Amino acid sequence: MLSPKFAEELKKTILDNMTFDPSHYGGRWGQINDHGTSHLSIIDHEQNAISMTTTVNSYFGAQMLSSSTGIILNNEMDDFSIPGKVSTGSPPAPANFIRPGKRPLSSMTPTIVLKDEKLKAVVGASGGAMIIPGTAEVFLNHFARGMDPLSSVLAPRFYHQLYPNVVSYENWTTVIGDHFELPAQIRKSLQKKGHVLEPLAGGSICQFIVIEALKKNGGSQEFVAVSDPRKGGFPAGF
Incomplete structure (x- = not known):
């Protein structure tokens, strides 16, 4: 993921005026869809930074609580791929099969941003498979598009997991009455390029400093x- 050479190869598959079938982008394996994640971003007065994403992997994890610590045990084993188990229309990834000493695949993307070795930002998110695009969109909104931090987080988001070949876009009202909806002109532009759109009542939850x-x-x-x-x-400050 950090290889410039690999990024250049991926860039060659992307055209600005149209989209393709998932196989064009090299996707072969199904993705893990997890829940129960939380993220926090911290910077102290000396500019020490923490970006920490934690998860119990599903709602209430393994649904077991330690009687000695009161901690809910996670269900992280479910993040491994299982041979023969197809959840997204594509086969499970062999690289993520259960093996001794391995860690399962995760979408967690805690991020610390530096420029010239100086701290610039801390960002991360919860939201299962939507964590990566959610974090990336907030980052790009601020550092590439020049939006202020609040607007960068408030901007409506959209997600594409390759399988299924659908763009999910925010169109929902939260429990406190805030409404998030991808603008009609952006939806029209995506459809013109061949994307299939589907509204989503939810998504990633980002924390940005x-x-x-x-x-x-x-x-x-x-x-x-x-x-x-x-x-x-x-946010909280002390």
Whole structure:
């Protein structure tokens, strides 16, 4: 995932004006769909940074609670692929089959952003297979599109897992009344390129902290923290 050479090969498969069948992009294996994940992003006054994603893997994990610690045990073994078990229309990945000493596949994407070896941001998300695109979209909104941190998190998101060959886009109202919907012009543009669209009442939940320079204050810096309102979150500072 960190190889520039591999990224260049992937780039060659992407055209701006049309989309293709999943096989064109090299997808061969089914994806794991997990739940029960939480993420937090932290920066302290000395700019030590933490981006931590944790999961019990499904709702209430293994549904077992330790009597001595009170901790709910996870169901992380379910994140391994199982031969013959097809969940997304494509076969399970052999590289993710159960073997001694292995860790199962995970979508967790805790991210610390540096520029010139200096801390710029901390970002991450919960949301199963939607964690990777959710984190990437927030990152690109701010660092590529120039959006402020709050707008970067508030912007409606869309997801494509390759299998099924569908673009899922946000169109839902949260329990606190906030509405998130991908703009009609973007949906129309995606359809024009051949994408099949499907509304989604949910998605990733992102936590984002950015260090911004204050030009009018002698070059000092401030922390701007955003906790995704999709789940009623709010940042805390001390």
